[in-house]
Amino acid sequence: MAPASVFEQVIEYANRTDPYRLYGQLREAPVSRQADGSYVVSSYREIVALLHDPRVSSDGRNLAFVPATQPAPDENSLGHSFIRLDPPEHDRIRRLVMRHFGPPHSPGKIDGMRPEMAEIISGLLDGIADQKQADIVGEIAHPFPVIVISQLLGVPREDEARFSEWADAVVESFGPSAADPAERRRVRTDALAALRDYLSGLADARRERPADDMISGFVTYNGPEGRLSPEEVVQTATLLLIAGHETTVNLITNGVLTLLRHPGVLERLRLEPELVIRTVEELLRYEPPVHFPALRAALDDITIEGTTIPRGAPIVLALAAGSRDPACIRDPEEFDPDRDPNEHLGFGGGIHYCFGAPLARLETQLALSEIFSRLENPRLIADPPPYRASASLRGPRHLQIEFDRVLPRGSR
Numbered sequence: 001m002a003p004a005s006v007f008e009q010v011i012e013y014a015n016r017t018d019p020y021r022l023y024g025q026l027r028e029a030p031v032s033r034q035a036d037g038s039y040v041v042s043s044y045r046e047i048v049a050l051l052h053d054p055r056v057s058s059d060g061r062n063l064a065f066v067p068a069t070q071p072a073p074d075e076n077s078l079g080h081s082f083i084r085l086d087p088p089e090h091d092r093i094r095r096l097v098m099r100h101f102g103p104p105h106s107p108g109k110i111d112g113m114r115p116e117m118a119e120i121i122s123g124l125l126d127g128i129a130d131q132k133q134a135d136i137v138g139e140i141a142h143p144f145p146v147i148v149i150s151q152l153l154g155v156p157r158e159d160e161a162r163f164s165e166w167a168d169a170v171v172e173s174f175g176p177s178a179a180d181p182a183e184r185r186r187v188r189t190d191a192l193a194a195l196r197d198y199l200s201g202l203a204d205a206r207r208e209r210p211a212d213d214m215i216s217g218f219v220t221y222n223g224p225e226g227r228l229s230p231e232e233v234v235q236t237a238t239l240l241l242i243a244g245h246e247t248t249v250n251l252i253t254n255g256v257l258t259l260l261r262h263p264g265v266l267e268r269l270r271l272e273p274e275l276v277i278r279t280v281e282e283l284l285r286y287e288p289p290v291h292f293p294a295l296r297a298a299l300d301d302i303t304i305e306g307t308t309i310p311r312g313a314p315i316v317l318a319l320a321a322g323s324r325d326p327a328c329i330r331d332p333e334e335f336d337p338d339r340d341p342n343e344h345l346g347f348g349g350g351i352h353y354c355f356g357a358p359l360a361r362l363e364t365q366l367a368l369s370e371i372f373s374r375l376e377n378p379r380l381i382a383d384p385p386p387y388r389a390s391a392s393l394r395g396p397r398h399l400q401i402e403f404d405r406v407l408p409r410g411s412r
């Protein structure tokens with residue numbers, strides 16, 4: 001058997017705790033052809049070029065074949081939501097959805113939720129007030145974004161637990177993995193079907209009786225560009241739930257882990273609370289939740305760095321490797337919140353640049369501020385922590401910490 005390529009080693013679970021040394025090796029060949037016929041791009045400049053190249057498609061239907069390490073696209077997948085569409089369809093839906101989420105039509109939407117979000121995260125910290133140990137993932141980082149996105153969409157509180165279970169099942173099945181592709185596909189299809197049924201019921205209810213939430217906005221708005229079809233509403237709501245879920249969990253958790261590993265930065269954060277803004281930006285570069293975004297397809301032969309990617313070939317953009325590329329980023333292996341400029345690839349780039357970035361930033365800033373102002377003397381119990389299976393959406397499955405006590409709200 002041929003020895004595993006560097007990329008194959010990256011997706012081996014044993015390397016989940018620290019893929020960064022391997023990313024250094026991967027960048028030695030910025031564009032590398034894999035045995036399964038896909039092309040992995042790992043240097044900052046080339047990734048940025050491809051993110052902005054109209055010959056690169058996010059639509060799985062343009063792939064000549066699906067590489068063995070990826071789940072096959074299926075009927076119910078995110079394959080038809082706007083993250084997996086190209087212009088002009090992508091742009092039309094993204095604009096129609098953005099109306100209800102951010103500028104120019106809803107400029108104060110996310111910042112206006114700040115007090116509610118602060119209340120939710122404070123409540124989660126209150127919930128561990130009697131403890132001296134906690135799992136940051138299970139008790140804080142996981143419930144927080146699910147509650148927020150559910151409230152934004154208009155999902156009733158009592159349904160959140162079911163919601164979160166389905167989203168977890170879908171997320172676990174994303175990206176390259178050595179696990180059995182048929183089994184992954186089955187788990188994903190079942191969870192997506194359940195989400196779909198639930199969301200179409202909710203959309204019907206809002207059509208009858210609109211409320212002040214995004215799903216009501218999706219089903220009622222009709223403008224010069226038309227309206228979202230019932231199918232597009234369900235696809236989009238599913239996408240927002242899933243895209244905004246595990247990613248933010250991982251950023252918050254990676255933030256706690258990284259700050260506990262860098263006590264000097266943590267001390268500064270206590271003295272200069274506004275440093276949290278730059279800290280979150282640096283986390284998106286240094287420990288990003290998304291290592292490989294949706295697989296791309298070459299719409300034409302594309303020659304880059306001396307390699308020709310043939311039409312139809314799958315392209316893997318190694319965002320996390322690009323964000324540590326020493327050719328473009330000074331001292332990339334250093335965790336340095338003072339870094340300026342900080343042009344990371346944590347939210348991707350080009351037309352698919354993360355739609356939820358303002359929400360994700362605010363959630364993570366609020367969570368880290370609250371966690372580190374309320375926990376006295378927090379310490380890691382296990383380092384490294386256990387990781388989730390996915391190499392694409394990488395993050396700890398649990399992060400056990402201990403602390404002397406939980407301070408009351410607002411005490412520092």
Ligand code: HEM
Pocket residue numbers: 058082083084094149239240241243244245247248251288289290293294345346347348349351352353354355356357359360361
């Ligand atoms: C820390 C948290 C997050 C990270 C690291 C993250 C990262 C990303 C990345 C890398 C992409 C580009 C994907 C690609 O090019 O294929 C993306 C796209 C997207 N994200 Fe996020 N995301 C986060 C949170 C959120 C949240 C909270 C939401 C929803 C409210 C969201 C919604 C989306 C959507 C809808 C897209 C597709 C945009 C498009 O295709 O035009 N994300 N995100």
